[in-house]
Amino acid sequence: MAEVLYYSQSNEINASTGVDEYRFNVFGTAVAIVGTTGRWQAYFLGPEGKRRPADFIVPAELTRDELQEYLGDLFHENATPRNNEVIPLTGNP
Numbered sequence: 067m068a069e070v071l072y073y074s075q076s077n078e079i080n081a082s083t084g085v086d087e088y089r090f091n092v093f094g095t096a097v098a099i100v101g102t103t104g105r106w107q108a109y110f111l112g113p114e115g116k117r118r119p120a121d122f123i124v125p126a127e128l129t130r131d132e133l134q135e136y137l138g139d140l141f142h143e144n145a146t147p148r149n150n151e152v153i154p155l156t157g158n159p
Contacts, residue, residue, distance in 0.1 A: 085101060085102065086100070086102055087099070088130060088133055089154070089155040090134060090153065091152070091153040092137045092138075092144070092152050093141055093142075093144040093150070093151070094149035095110065096112075096155070097109065097137065099124055099133050099137075103126075103127075103128070103129050103130065104127075105126060106124035106125075106128065107119070107124075108120035108124050122140060124136065134152050134154060137152050138152040
């Protein structure tokens, strides 16, 4: 049987399912990290509201408090003078 997951649209815990979604602007690219500590899945977010699986792995041992720093370390070469930091996003994408 397939597992059904429901995701929140903000950087908050979805208490009814136990699944978290954290969204970041990673040097100009919208990224969502979905799951819980011990099981993360990364997605790239499109401007039309669609998402596609990202081509990088988030280590299972990272806590939610470490996600922003990890993304910055992973993608620091994508920084530009205009997009020079990883910014947490809240609310709808």
